[in-house]
Amino acid sequence: MTLKDLYQRPGFLLRRTHQISAAVFENACATVGLTPAQYGVLTVLANEPGLDQTRLARALAFDKVTVMRVCKGLEERGMIERRVSEHSRRQMAVVLTAAGKKLLQQARGPAEQAYQRLLSPLTPEQRHQLIEILETLTQGLADDARAPFVPLLPAESVEKRTGPAPAPKARANRTNTGQGTVSKRR
Template sequence: MTLKDLYQRPGFLLRRTHQISAAVFENACASVGLTPAQYGVLTVLSSEPGLDQTRLARALAFDKVTVMRVCKGLEERGLIERRIAEHSRRQMAVVLTPAGKKLLQQARGPAEQAYQRLLSPLTLTQRQQLIEILETLTQGLADEARAPFVPLLPPATTEPAAEPTAAPKARARRTNTGQVKATRPR
């Protein structure tokens, strides 16, 4: 393998893209002092107040240690509170504090600027293709992930069951952005 081969491998390019993505986000959000992981936690909790830490971790594809570390830092800053969950005394529910809601609101503009900056080298068509390719890759290899990803999206509308046939039909599957696509059964 040559260095050129190494530098063109998907793993190398994805890792490098992640480094750049994190740097672009952190530069844009320096004024609010948030990392991408912290912003993700605040965003999820804004949509799902009182979510338990396990579901929070799955909604962001974090392992339990990472979500606990991020929550601890946000709690120390007074941006979230962890409480014993009402439905299970063994789980912790996480909620945004008023300060957390305010900071999230302040961070939305810089986060959008980071998103636009990250995609700025691409045309609109390339942006759409990139998202589709990344969704295909992450969904196709989801079983290989170290942490599960369970998006918090409204359930897909279900249609009446069709009559069974000899050949299996494609099934609907939600993408990371909530779109429904047909996939082949395994």
């Protein structure tokens, strides 16, 4: 494989695009001090107050450790609170504080600027195509993801966009030895 081959691989280009996307977002949101992950958590919680950490992680396709780390940082800044859930005493519900709501409001303009900056090299048609291709890619390979994605959309919205949910596929469980076992995804 040549370097040109490497640099044209989808994985390389997607990773590089993600790096650029994060940098564009962080530059635009420097005045409010938010990362893309923090903005995602605040946005989800603004729409689903009192969500438990497991559902929050799935709504953003984060693993549990990542969502706990992001929540801890936001909690230390006074942007969110974790409370015992009303539905289950074993779960923690996460809610925005007044300061968190204010920060999210302040971040909306810079976040939109970042979105527009990221897509600025593309024509409107290319923007639409890019989103369609990325949705097709992520939906088609969702079973290979390390963290599940469970969008918090009304059922009819998800069905309209993606069609009915496919049956779980058999997939190899990853182990630290490189050996895998096949199991049904739930």
